[in-house]
Amino acid sequence: MAGSQRGQAIPTQLSLAQFEAFVLPHLSRGSRGPAPKLGLHKIFNYILRLLYMGCQWKELPIEKDGEGRPEIHHTRIYSAFRRWDVDGCMDAIFTGSVLRLHQDNLLDITVIHGDGTTTAAKKGGDNIGFSGHKKVKGDKVVAICDRNCNVIAPFVSAPGNRNESPLLREALPKLRRIAKAVGFDLHGRTVSLDGGYDCRPNCKAIFNQGMIPNINPNSRSRKTPKRGRKPLIDPAIFEERFNTIERLFGWEDKFRRLLLRFDRLSQLHYAFKTLAYTMINLRHFCRS
Structure with missing residues (x-):
């Protein structure tokens, strides 16, 4: 059933049991330097807190230790986040x-x-462009989800001035790879756009x-009907998109770090977005 009401509370923190079940097996550990003062579970939850609050790294509310000092410096959390991103941990957690x-x-x-969805980049950065449709300068991603609003493939990113239509042809091979890795069959499935x-x-x-x-026909301001075979479209399936992909983008806006892009490095912004989509998928298992 499209738009199922089951488990729509998107988690912003993970318990220790949830962290060990869904995240810990995919995280890399540093081999050099001093050992972290905190466990990986608490460091990961600080990253989720930053994603949800949307604040700067230096403004991240860090708890105090027994002596009244911050239990960890924000740069240590940032370093862990960068290392996990470079090592591909965020993609592994999503998969x-x-x-x-x-x-x-x-x-x-x-x-x-x-x-597709567009995010405005207020501070500039790489991989951005001016979107004439949205009238903002930023970047865009094309995401793919199932009928229960679960993101099932890594998204494709591009500057805001790129047309979304060619990006779909880049997203389909990623969908095929994730289907092969997970083990579900795409043959005969309907793609609604x-x-x-x-x-x-x-x-x-x-x-x-x-x-x-199953693509809604685009008349492109034609004054006469297009010649040739009529497109096959099921209007009932197309109407589901407002309860699926549009709802998914609404849930994404819960994470304030993604409402506006302040990361000048697109790699960091996309890592946060991947993490947000992972939390949306984990809502079924993290209900309070």
């Missing part, structure tokens, strides 16, 4: 969340929804992946 959803039969991939993706190369790419396109 692990999709695997767990598949194992617990919480994925409904009979219909796959995709769409809006009119911005209505073009022959996209339909061909979807058919080549063994799936069926």
Whole structure:
């Protein structure tokens, strides 16, 4: 059922048991330098707190130790976050969340929804451009989810001035790789998209992946009907996107770090976004 009401409380902190089950197996550990004062569980929760609050690293509220001093310096948390990002830990945690959803039969991939979202970059940085449609300077991503608002593939990022339609052809191979890694079959699945993706190369790419396109026709201001075969579209499936992919982007806005992009390095911004999508997937297992 699209837009299921089951477990929509997006977690912003993980208990020790949840951390050991979903995160710890995918984290790398530093081999040099002094040992961290805190355990990995608490460091990871500080990163989640920053993602949720959207503050600067130096403004991160850090608890006091027995002597009244901060129990850890914010630069140590930042260094751990950078190391995990470079080592590919964030992508591994995300893939692990999709695997767990598949194992617990919480994925409904009979219909796959995709769409793009744009984030304004107020401080500049790399991989940004001016979006004439949104009238902002920033970047965009194209995400893919199932019928239960679970993100099932790594997103594709691009500057804000790029057209979203070609990005879909970059996202489909990533969807295929995650399906192979997790173990679910994409053959015969329906891919639902809006009119911005209505073009022959996209339909061909979807058919080549063994799936069926369900794309809302884009008239492109034609005054007469387009010649040729009429597109096959199920309006009921297309209407689901407002309860799936649009709801997913609404849940993403819960994490204030992603409302506006203040990270000049796009790699850090995308690591936070991957972590937010992971938390959305883990909502089924982290309900209070």
